[in-house]
Amino acid sequence: MHVLITGGSSGIGAATALAYARAGARVTITYNTGADRAAGVVKRIEEEGGQAAAVHLDLEDHATIAPAVAQAGEVDALVANAVRWGTIMPNSVPFEGVPAAEWSAVMHANVVANALLVQAVLPGMRRRGFGRIVFVSSGAGEEGLPGPGAYGTAKMALHGMARALAWDAGKDGVLVNVAVAGLTLTERERPVSQEALDAIAARTPTRRLSTAEDMAALILFLGSAANRNLTGEIIRDGSNAGRSSHVA
Ligand SMILES: NC(=O)c1ccc[n+]([C@@H]2O[C@H](COP(=O)([O-])OP(=O)(O)OC[C@H]3O[C@@H](n4cnc5c(N)ncnc54)[C@H](OP(=O)(O)O)[C@@H]3O)[C@@H](O)[C@H]2O)c1
Known part of the structure; x- marks a missing residue:
């Protein structure tokens, strides 16, 4: 199994790379500005006896997508994890203060780039009759977040993309x-x-916030052969505290 993980140079992406490698997969991670951090992730995987490589990919520069996928080679699984955060801090800017350029940039990087990424890996998956694609989303989309909504809107677009793709590619084993x-x-x-952080944790079912490793375990399941026939689903990690009005 060869997995391509975008944004593997830090956070959830780096933890996911380690989880896949420990499960025996060959891993290619992408980085944007964090070449050194990505090299550190690759080194750690190699020190543990795994196989890893890092390639550059910038969601804001669509011309980098095809070369990154070509460099990675054929992939069995894609984890679309990288994110251009944009302006998401609560109340920092009122909705009407977000310029059109920011909306366009967030959609260009977080929606269109991921569609192009899928277009680049899907033909090979179809040919081999096997593929797993996992989009990493945020509770900020479904629950909303006070402040500018471009980030959450972009994440919700990925939900639509995943559902459409599930129908499009399911017959080919993807x-x-x-x-x-x-x-x-x-x-x-x-x-x-x-x-x-403690207040948010108190509103979750398990009363604790997830770590990057918790998310990695979920992504690894969805994006591996262990997932035999689950598709088109939106799976919420336990750190999502939004629907918790019943918790005192
Ligand atoms: N952490 C959370 O609390 C949380 C909550 C909800 C959802 N999420 C989602 O989980 C995913 C990972 O989040 P994280 O917290 O692990 O993020 P993070 O630590 O900030 O890492 C973001 C990754 O995305 C890459 N990246 C940033 N801008 C990019 C660009 N223009 N082109 C390509 N790659 C770019 C970064 O690469 P470089 O560092 O190499 O530039 C980095 O590898 C994201 O999709 C995020 O929306 C996270």
Whole structure:
């Protein structure tokens, strides 16, 4: 099994790369600005006896997509995890203050680039009669997030893309699903206090926030042969706290 993981240089993508490698897969990760971080992930996998490579891919520059996929070679699984965050902080900018250019940039990078990425890997999956595609989404799409909505809107577009693709490619053995992360603890610094994190955790079913490794385990299941016939589904990780009004 050869998996291509976009945004594998940090966070959930890096943890997912390690999880796949530990399960015996050959891994290719993409990075944008984090060539050194990506090299670190590759080194760690190799030190553990796995096979890994890193290629450059910029969601904002669609011309980088085909060369990245060509460099990776034929892939059995695609994890579309990379994200151009955009302006998502709550209340930082009112909805009407988000310029058209920001909407276009977020859609261009987080929706159109992922469609092009799928177009690049799908013919090979169809030919081999096997493929797994996992889109990494966010509770910010379904539940909403105070502040600009472009990020959440783009994530919801991926849900539609996954459902359409599931019907399009299922007959060829390609299963397509969405793994929805809630607030997930990664090494990235975030401007959220520990008190706020604790409050969000208290509203989740398990009373704890997921780690990148928790998300990686979900993605690995959806995006491997262990997933035998689940497709077109939107699977929410336990870190999603949005629908918890019944929790005191
Ligand atoms: N962490 C959370 O709380 C959370 C919550 C909900 C959903 N998610 C979703 O989970 C996924 C991973 O999030 P994360 O927290 O692990 O993110 P992260 O640590 O910020 O990593 C983002 C990754 O995306 C890559 N990237 C950024 N801009 C890019 C661009 N223009 N082109 C190509 N790659 C680009 C980065 O590459 P470089 O560093 O190499 O530039 C990095 O590998 C995302 O889809 C995100 O929306 C995360």
